[in-house]
Amino acid sequence: MTHITCSRELAALLNDSSPATPEDATETPIDWVDGLWVNGDTYDVDAAATTSNRLAFADGSAAVEWKPAGSDCWGSTNPCGHVPGRPDARERAHWVPASTAEWACAHDNVGVSRDWRTVNVWDANGYTDTTVYDTVAEAEAAAEREVAALAEICSEHHTDED
Structure with missing residues (x-):
């Protein structure tokens, strides 16, 4: 991995990494608030949102x-997923x-994606609009507004028979 663009990539990187030292094995994200270094780039950490398990x-x-x-995250909005060749997550x-x-x-091939505080509205013609909000709650509310607007347009153009 050369850079991190989303939460799934960050999770994959951390899941595939091994501690370099015994001391590293005892660290939590709170120990990383100075930044996360990946392939020569430093990613700034949100110290206010980072906890011992986030x-x-x-x-x-x-x-x-x-x-x-033993944690079960299946059925949540953030499923763990099964990686071929590895034990079940x-x-x-x-x-x-x-x-x-x-x-x-x-x-209509349109949609809305939200990843933490980032909301992306897109369509299959290449349109994309990305906004980063100050809080997760603001991003959730913005994503809900975007979904409602697009869902209304989508329902106006199509019936259940389409």
């Missing part, structure tokens, strides 16, 4: 949470995206 980037692009072994401790949501209208 790592959040200051730019609002990504946040992950630690799930202890629920059987081991692992990182998952902290707060994401996605909606798409299949008829």
